[in-house]
Amino acid sequence: MRARLVPLLRAVVIPAAVLLLWEGLSRAGRVSPQILPPPSQVLRRWVAYLLPTEPFDPASGESRLLWLVSGELPRDAFGSLQRVLVGFAIGAGLALPLGLLMGAKEWVHQLFDPLVQVLRPIPPIAYIPLSILWFGLGNPPAYFLISLGAFFPVLMNTIAGVRSVDAIYVRAARNLGAGEGVLFRRVILPAATPYILTGVRVGMGVAFIVVIVAEMIAVNSGLGYRILEAREFLWSDKIIAGMLTIGLAGLGIDLGMNALNRRLLRWHRGIEQGR
Amino acid sequence: MPDPIPSRAAAGAMGTTGGDRMPDAMISARGVRQVFRAGGREVVALDGIDLEIQEGEFVCLLGPSGCGKSTLLNAIAGFVPPSAGSLRAGGRPVTAPGPDRAMVFQEYALFPWMTVERNVAFGLELKGAPRAEIAREVDAWLHKLSLQDFRDRYPKDLSGGMRQRVAIARALAIDSPVLLMDEPFGALDALTRRNLQDELLRVWSELRKTVVFVTHGIEESIYLADRVVVMTYRPGTVKRIVPITLPRPRDPASAEFNELKKAVAGLVMEEQLRHQEAEAHGATAD
Ligand SMILES: Nc1ncnc2c1ncn2[C@@H]1O[C@H](COP(=O)(O)OP(=O)(O)O)[C@@H](O)[C@H]1O
Ligand SMILES: [Mg+2]
Numbered sequence: 001m002r003a004r005l006v007p008l009l010r011a012v013v014i015p016a017a018v019l020l021l022w023e024g025l026s027r028a029g030r031v032s033p034q035i036l037p038p039p040s041q042v043l044r045r046w047v048a049y050l051l052p053t054e055p056f057d058p059a060s061g062e063s064r065l066l067w068l069v070s071g072e073l074p075r076d077a078f079g080s081l082q083r084v085l086v087g088f089a090i091g092a093g094l095a096l097p098l099g100l101l102m103g104a105k106e107w108v109h110q111l112f113d114p115l116v117q118v119l120r121p122i123p124p125i126a127y128i129p130l131s132i133l134w135f136g137l138g139n140p141p142a143y144f145l146i147s148l149g150a151f152f153p154v155l156m157n158t159i160a161g162v163r164s165v166d167a168i169y170v171r172a173a174r175n176l177g178a179g180e181g182v183l184f185r186r187v188i189l190p191a192a193t194p195y196i197l198t199g200v201r202v203g204m205g206v207a208f209i210v211v212i213v214a215e216m217i218a219v220n221s222g223l224g225y226r227i228l229e230a231r232e233f234l235w236s237d238k239i240i241a242g243m244l245t246i247g248l249a250g251l252g253i254d255l256g257m258n259a260l261n262r263r264l265l266r267w268h269r270g271i272e273q274g275r
Numbered sequence: 276m277p278d279p280i281p282s283r284a285a286a287g288a289m290g291t292t293g294g295d296r297m298p299d300a301m302i303s304a305r306g307v308r309q310v311f312r313a314g315g316r317e318v319v320a321l322d323g324i325d326l327e328i329q330e331g332e333f334v335c336l337l338g339p340s341g342c343g344k345s346t347l348l349n350a351i352a353g354f355v356p357p358s359a360g361s362l363r364a365g366g367r368p369v370t371a372p373g374p375d376r377a378m379v380f381q382e383y384a385l386f387p388w389m390t391v392e393r394n395v396a397f398g399l400e401l402k403g404a405p406r407a408e409i410a411r412e413v414d415a416w417l418h419k420l421s422l423q424d425f426r427d428r429y430p431k432d433l434s435g436g437m438r439q440r441v442a443i444a445r446a447l448a449i450d451s452p453v454l455l456m457d458e459p460f461g462a463l464d465a466l467t468r469r470n471l472q473d474e475l476l477r478v479w480s481e482l483r484k485t486v487v488f489v490t491h492g493i494e495e496s497i498y499l500a501d502r503v504v505v506m507t508y509r510p511g512t513v514k515r516i517v518p519i520t521l522p523r524p525r526d527p528a529s530a531e532f533n534e535l536k537k538a539v540a541g542l543v544m545e546e547q548l549r550h551q552e553a554e555a556h557g558a559t560a561d
Contacts, residue, residue, distance in 0.1 A: 171384065
């Protein structure tokens with residue numbers, strides 16, 4: 001009992017102290033609530049942002065669950081998440097087969113590597129002007145930017161993963177009668193999965209950064225758009241509430257990644273030690 | 276000596292690299308030489324290997340560690356083409372690996388992302404065997420190798436001996452005419468080893484397989500083989516081929532067995548001494 005309580009207390013003592021100090025400073029009038037609203041106010045704003053804007057109307061035939069998530073925050077969060085997922089799927093979906101080929105076939109690597117090396121160092125954010133020029137405003141430029149952000153981490157890790165596949169597995173598979181296609185699908189791909197998942201994780205992280213920036217500039221909804229909009233009205237409490245939401249969404253994505261890792265790498269040595 | 280033209284045409288179509296036609300032998304090596312370049316130095320792993328293995332024969336390759344046993348087996352399997360000489364298996368030149376020469380690797384080479392069951396099923400799936408047959412065969416082999424309780428485990432959760440048994444089951448399951456086995460029982464305890472040796476002999480005689488079995492165990496080679504090929508150390512050549520005519524099942528405690536053991540041990544000892552001397556003179560570096 002005690003053994004569990006002590007670490008728990010240690011874990012909350014610093015955050016609690018920060019919140020108390022923050023609340024105290026604001027209440028004492030030391031900082032303007034315009035600049036830094038007290039945490040209690042941020043919390044109230046966050047709840048208002050989260051809850052549905054209209055009261056539930058049973059006559060409308062709408063389900064209660066849908067009503068519960070009809071607030072501004074859930075809609076923003078779903079919008080951002082949907083952009084991340086679509087953009088990521090496009091970027092990773094292109095990077096994976098190309099990475100497998102570049103890793104396995106030297107001539108494919110020679111063909112594509114120069115272009116990759118030139119494009120890779122350009123931050124996806126730098127594509128924003130071009131993406132608006134090409135795709136206008138709304139989801140399309142966001143998809144484009146996010147897929148770019150996800151593309152290179154997945155590509156580079158897939159190449160490294162394929163190159164790290166132990167030749168003994170290829171030998172064993174050929175010995176058992178595997179042709180080229182089977183070799184790719186059932187040997188090289190699974191053997192490279194630990195690397196590929198690292199790429200997926202990094203790519204997801206980049207995609208999440210890019211979606212917020214893209215929404216601030218090219219889209220009229222989503223979490224990124226919302227905190228920029230709140231600034232126009234000097235709603236610092238809503239800005240902070242939005243930032244906390246972005247943090248929670250990031251945490252959610254990270255937990256999802258961990259679950260995916262555990263599921264796909266059950267066979268992998270050392271996965272248990274990896275927290 | 277007649278040299279019929281059709282044979283040249285056929286040989287060309289199969290992409291042969293020269294060498295005489297060797298009918299009948301299941302596996303034949305002629306003048307096989309293997310040179311590795313390691314750190315700027317050349318290592319002649321094999322030189323002038325001439326060997327013919329008949330269909331249904333059980334042959335052991337015996338020699339000290341580093342004498343080129345795995346190299347020869349890898350060449351027969353088609354993984355590494357020899358630097359010189361010719362290799363034929365099943366009447367055709369060896370050009371690539373294939374399921375007609377199932378291999379049990381010294382390093383097991385189990386697919387770590389597949390469970391025991393999936394590993395054993397893999398080769399059968401590649402053959403396009405029907406589902407029911409795959410399930411039946413996998414079951415049978417898991418039982419024969421006492422693996423039935425571990426079928427859903429991943430290789431990382433198995434002991435060395437169990438991994439080795441999975442590797443054996445995987446190779447036997449595809450029912451290939453030739454079995455290439457690289458120290459397959461090395462990681463097993465004595466009792467399990469003897470059981471598996473007997474099981475292998477049963478499979479071999481029942482299914483008329485040709486077995487090339489690499490070992491550094493003198494007793495093991497005499498217990499199993501029709502012929503023991505004793506190899507020399509660096510370069511690896513055939514030092515002596517010792518036919519074992521003892522009737523099976525063989526009794527390692529018998530006088531005849533021990534006679535043979537002494538004779539073969541003498542041959543191996545000579546090579547081990549050469550090995551040690553070579554090392555003492557700094558001519559080798561493994
Ligand atoms: N890929 C390789 N590159 C360089 N040297 C090798 C390679 N494979 C084997 N050798 C060398 O060839 C010799 C024979 O090796 P090997 O066939 O593995 O011996 P054995 O199986 O009899 O223990 C050894 O001296 C080894 O160091
Ligand atoms: Mg070896």
